[in-house]
Amino acid sequence: MLLIGGLVFLLVCVFGSFAASGGAIGPLIKSMPFELITILGAGIGTFAMANSMSDMKHVPGALKTAIKGPAFGRQDYIDLLGLLFFFARLAQTQGVMALEPHIETPMESTAFAAYPKIRDNDRVRNLICDYLRMISMNMDDAFQFDEVMSRELTKNLKEDTHVAHGLQTLADALPALGIVAAVLGVIKTMGSISKPPEVLGEMIAGALVGTFLGVLLAYGMVGPLAGRIQSVVEEDARYYDLIRAVLVAYLQGNPAQVSVEIGRKDIPMHLMPSFQEIDTAISELSIG
Template identity: 90%
Template sequence: MLLIGGLVFLLVCVFGSFAASGGSLVPLVESMPFELITILGAGIGTFVMANSMSDLKHVPGAFKTAIKGPSFGRQDYIDLLGLLFFFTRLMQTQGVVALESHIETPMESTAFSAYPKIRDNARARNMICDYLRMMSMNMDDAFQFDEVMSRELSKNLKEDTHIAHGFQTLADALPALGIVAAVLGVIKTMGSISKPPEVLGEMIAGALVGTFLGVLLAYGMVGPLALRIRSVVEEDARYYDLIRVVLVSYLQGNVPQVSVEIGRKDIPVPLMPSFEEVDTAISELSIG
């Protein structure tokens, strides 16, 4: 909601201050539809040319991400730490063979069923199962394990932020596209140079609307949207990175409790649960 509230505040301040200072909104209202068609049409065209069909399918989701914000809260991090503690403790006490029933059929696993949000999150579920499976196949080199997980997480982040990069590129292009619209308006004006000054004045004002809209759309709307999408994606990526931190810590020889505590310290500060919260959550787990 902050995104929408900020946008409304921006528009009220820009157009409200212009009207309050004595500016006439008539040239803006009359020229804006045509200028928007030119600028947005050209912008959408360049955006489509610069991205693949797969990327374009993520555009609706990107808008949803920007409006909704991060997907994970404090309790989600506590739940993930609890599940990772369960699996590392299970390996410590019963060996990697005990993982098989959980990682091969996670949708039927009692451990995953205790955390339905993690179970229903395909990326988190698959990542946990895949890397626990690698550990069960005697991949116990912490450095190699860390490198493999880090590469996957980096790949995922790059793919997830690609659409934000696309919007930022569009924002960089919009001022120039606004100039294109303004130049077309000037050409139209010069073609009517024989008309009275008051008519030419309106036509020039209409042409300048193109430059105004290009800059406003770039720095007041699309640019902040791109930054918002990127920041949300990067914050959500910390959730998946927590899986790497805990599992690598366990492979380095730390006991499950210490591995989970190391993971807790890696959680973003606004979402970091206290030691007591995590300790209470894991102490209530039953390792059968």
């Protein structure tokens, strides 16, 4: 909602101040549709040329991400730490083979059933199961485990931020595309040089609308949108990285509760639960 509210405020301030200062809205409105077609059409074309079909398919999801914000809140981090504590404690008390019923059939697991949001999130569930499976296959070298998981998380983050990078590139190009639209308007004006000054003035004003829209779209809309997507994706990536932090701490020989506490320290400050909250959450778990 903050994204939409900011956009509305921006438009009100820009166009409202122009109208309040005595600016003529008529030529602006008259020229805007044609200038937008030129700028947005060229922008969409360049974006399509620079990205694959797979990247294009991710744009709607990225826009939804920007509007909704981060997918994980404070309680989601508490639940994840609780589930990871359960698995670490289970492996320490009953051996890594005790993990198999949970990681091979997670949809039937009583551990995952206690945390339905984690169970129903394919990426989170598969990430947990895949790396617990490695542990159950005797991958007990913490450094190697950390390297393998870090590579996957880095790869995922790079893929998830590709749309944001593409939109930022588009934002960088929009001012120049606005100039293209303005130049076309000037060419049209020069072709009508014999017309009265008031007509030429309106045509020149319409041409300058292209430059105005190119800059406004770049720095007032597309650029901030790209930054918003980037920040949301990076914040959500901290949630996945929490899994790595806890499992690596476990493989380094730390008790389950210490491993969870090490992971808690990696949570973004505004979402970090207190030690008491985590202690209360894990004390209610039944390891059986």
